[in-house]
Amino acid sequence: MLDDFMVRAALAGVGVAVAAAPLGCFVVWRRMAYFGDATAHAAILGVALSLAFSMSVFVGTIVVALLMALVVSVLSGRGYAMDTLLGVLAHSALAVGLVAVSFISGVRIDLMAYLFGDILAVSRGDLSVIWGGAVLVVVLIGWRWSALLTSTLSEDLAYASGIKPKREQLVLTIALAITVAVAIKVVGVLLIAAMLIIPAAAARPLSRTPEGMAIAAGLIGILSAIIGLRAAYVLDTPAGPSIVCVAAITFVATSILKGLGRQR
């Protein structure tokens, strides 16, 4: 079954959707959308470094994504607005990454594959990395769920309950780095943030509880991956962007549903 590239692609897409759903909810709730984007953009630098030192791309992107998150948290609150800081770091990292890639001689790499993903070329090895990472992210977030939720609602409330918000923030950062590394192959660095935010945003009108929203986001992400891949196959469109398009259509649909519900 795994011999079919479409089956492997679908499994890869589903894996990313599963990891992105609970994390994406926190990204939306905590207004970290731009932070997710920045981490993803920085990953291209990770790709360059991995190729230069012949490491696995997965390791390189995780390391750079974590470094990025660390730099952001060290520099934040030092005179720059967060969006300015993230804008500077994200685009610098992307630019430095692109320049660094051009220095690597002898290795012919398809840059487009890292920018937009290459889900149809997912190998069995990639699949195990993607699913390993996805399970790790889900377990990590599931384990810290209550503490994460409390810190998201109010840091002071968290402190009063004996929770350390800084540590929970670190958990999210690590989960984000893993997700970025895992999703690079599937949707590419430019569309990772879309996989995080759009299913979660589409799930919002359907949910009454945080858990409900995470599950709904997961289902929407999975459906988007499967339908998007099918559409890409039939219409001969690029796979990653097609998945994101389906998620975006779902977002529009649930938003309209919500609007209709309000009028009644």
Add this chain to the structure above:
Amino acid sequence: MSLVQVEDLSVRYGARTVLSRVSLQVQPSEIITIVGPNGSGKTSLLRAIIGAVKPSQGRIVWGSGVKIGYVPQKLHIDETLPITVSRFLKLPGGIAVADIDYALAQAGVPELTKAQLSQLSGGQFQRVLLARALIGKPDFLLLDEATQGLDQRGSASFYQQIETVRQTTGCAVLMISHELHVVMSASDRVICLNGHVCCEGTPAVVASAPEYRALFGTGTGGALALYRHEHDHGHDHSDHADHCHDHTETAE
């Protein structure tokens, strides 16, 4: 034995010292109010006690097994986060449905179990925060300007509720308020803070202290006298009951 003992506490943000050498003790079931002008370090003191701010000097010594409940200043719930009141109250874990109903009743809003947190009015929200603080059966309740954004009736009935909670559970209360006359009337002890402890004592003692008058003028002394007058005549109870009634009606 005191619930918590703040010893010689200083808090510094960068080069700016917001609290210097503050000491205080909280005894079981007493109500202490902290008053002080803006920027006098009231919130920093509370946040240092709950562990959200690291003191630059001094320490906080807890009695053994003291459970705290904390009601923050108005808290913003992002519209993107769907959460019902009962889910919010269940967050600390191991909370039974009966506990939720009881805490909401204690806070005066038993009907809100299924409501979305982001849809509550200001008064309802503060009461839900109070319920959340009460749900762990605390020995010590901390409130940081918990009535911010409420009108006078709303805040009067809120403080009435705090008083009732203290009477039924015997928990100690440490609160910050800018509504001097309302709060001072309900307190056993008032601490006037302005970077350091200016003066402290019973409401009457503090209100007549020269340090307090230097900060707040003599006008509030008048307000306290007014309160005494009400109290003597027993107006405030029937009055407050009225307020409670009004409040729940408008809340529904």
